Amino acid sequence: MNPEIDWADWLRRWDAQQEGYVPEREARFTAMFDALAELLPASFVAVDLACGPGSISQRLLARFPGAQAIAVDIDPVMLAVGQGALGTVNGRLRWVQADLASRDWLKALGEPQVDAVLSTTALHWLEPTPLAHLYQDLGRLLRPGGLFLNSDAMTFDSSAPTLARLSQRVLDEQWTDTAFAARGIETAEQWWDALAGDPAFETLLAERTACFAGKHRQESPPGFDVHVAALHDGGFREVGTIWQVLASRVLLAVR
Template sequence: MQVLHIPEREARFEAMTEILAAAFPSRFHALDIGCGTGSLSERVLRRCPGARIVAIDHDPVLLAIGRNGLGTVHGRLRWVDADLRAPDWDRLVPRGRFDAAVSTTALHWLKPSELRRFYKGLARRLRPGAIFLNGDALPADPGSKSRIVRLAGEIRHRRARDRAPPDARPWSEWWREVSKEPALGEEWAEHERRYPHAHGNDPASGLNLHWSALVAAGFREVGVLWQDLDNRVLVGVR
């Protein structure tokens, strides 16, 4: 479904798992932030046999689908329901400092002030030398009508139209079907309570905001290790 909106999604997952595999040849403990149904965790656990992950999200429907579908992957995957906007978002995260944190297509939902606070909290939960990877649409100049931003949008739109698999459905259609699933009735009611309004990208979410917020949070090195148009994997070294 998300492939319709992010045609380069799988290539970005591949790049992120490759970076983790290179950074941690043996064991590591990571956070998956805004994990949804666990698509990224699933790929990391498959590629990196020494990985253990704590996957965090606040959507009860997506967490239930992830828990039911993936389970714990032999005790290597743990699910946590937490709101990243809360100052104590890591209250239910196991104690200790993590070796890595990853996130895809999630942090653009936070307002700049929430994002800066979240990155400060994240920095406290990562050990020195730990790696954070954020894979997302990260335009340098978000919301602007710059020629570069428009070109990236046009190419992405064309790719989505030309390259989408025949069975790909829009995100909205997937959600409509999920909302009718009787087994998820309770989770759906809680989803509606938590998210009474549709989400949108924060208009300021882009490369410069994330980069400066990571530096301000104490990440000693920040850089881009993969990019396709303005879709990037931003890396922070704690």
């Protein structure tokens, strides 16, 4: 870790701009952790899936002193920010670089079975087929009774066009550059531009470009019904929403 980089500040700025896109972000975290507190023992092992700089892991390990976490992401920049800001939390946090769209990411994880998997604002990157494969992998990774919690925007299907339109209108208003400027918050583009302006990140950014070569953000991510069907196909016996504001949801699946 480069000691000249203020890793904690980059993490703070990351959390601030993410909350600009998802004002209910902390409420999502609380809903996920409340479910863990109710359904798991005091000591458990959790995977922070598509972890970014470890926002879930940081909060989870603070709330659950007996827990351990494994933070997994493809992005070397995100992993470096997380490792630089959080370290290993006295050996309770392990960082792993892996591509969740590949079929061998579980080998990189190096853990035969865990109690919980959590993800936030990330799995919309995956197209339906790799998402279905990922849920099959999670069905093998989680012990019987284990929990998968995904907080993300999961759109309404064609049977609810009014709800879909309302949800999209709210997002369009929240996500404009004008809305961010009015709240004094960086956009994601501004955060990345600032990071790219720091020469200390040159090598990491080159690695990131190589990791994401050929990948793209899909225009229409899988909706709520696609997630539910894929989780059932992956071996989860119960799937449902435990928290929701329009399309912003926390989905709980029980293995």
